[in-house]
Amino acid sequence: MAHSRFAEFDDLSVDDLRRRRSEKWTRFPADVLPAAVAEMDFALAAPVRERLQSAVDLGDLGYASPDQHDLADAFVAYALERLDWQVDPAGVVPVTDVMVGVAEVLRRTTTPGAGVIVNPPVYPPFFSTIEEVGRRVVEAPLARAGGRYDLDLDAVERAFEAGARAYLLCNPHNPTGRVWSAPQLRAVAELAERYDATVLVDEVHAPLVLPGTSHQPYVALGGYAAHRGITITAASKAWNFAGLKCAVLVTEPGPMRTLVDGLPTDLRDRVGHLGILASSAAWRDGGRWLDDLHAVLDRNRRLLGGLLQAHLPEIGYAPPAASFLAWLDCRRLGLGDDPAAQFLERGRVALVPGLAFGTPGAGFARLNFGTSADILTDAVQRMAAAVTQTTR
16 A cells, blocks of 8 residues: 555656756756755646646636635635644735745835844745845854754844844744744744744745644744734645745734735736646645655655665764755765765765855755655765765
């Protein structure tokens, strides 16, 4: 039974994947196995594929409709079923993607030059987007002990004390795969209330929380979290259609709802029509496929651990609680601050350099395991070959 559940996801051909024209499969030369860009290799879920195919067959490729009740209702149904979260559809507003939502909210909740807290190592566009809107990155690095990362709430409070007035939080966290607990999130909300700050929570990886862990949506906590917080999420990461451009801002009644309702109408007009159709289909009808994906990613995170133990036991690896991204501590390999460069040059496998996630990423690399067992095995073997060549 388990084998049949994995068959659809393991039936991948590298030659076929190279026919794709997305960034993952076009950024590097053809002899490089790409495990960097956060796109999974799997085929689309049937409900999503059928909805998109129907639109193409109808020539339904125009601008997105201004009436997005179906999108909101689909998200509401998903949130209730999967997260036990009762969402008011009036609080679900589409935006082009998560980082566009972040940028527009920061423009309206902070002043030019204001400090925005991030927790490195963290998703690289957090840094560039804050700078793009003329705000200042304030780092409150994650604490790390025994290979396990955690929020450093003392560092967050020091950043607020120093004047930061917004906090861009990643939950589940990219690249470490950590999922923050309800008590941790409540503590964040209390700090934000105390220091009159806004909390924007990127929850795009929330549908990918894997067996053994559960996700707490930030604004669903109510109270201070709802008063000063916005959850920003999308179906695009879990159901693998990031290029279609659709995310949602989710708020509870109060000042954040008022702020989001006041965003320019043009922002909603820039959302992709196909992205809306795909997201609605994923949230409403993509649950069975998502369950199967969870099983495959759970298998893969354990498979990766076994492969590293067999071929590269010096690499530190804590299986992520969410998503398909592995944060690898390569410092004991002696490959310097950017081990990904050696893996690429000598092993012809592409990972994301840890330094892209901030200075705490020196000596680390991020690997995408959202692929077949065979391709994942090839990736680790190429990494091992790179190390062997380097140490000769």
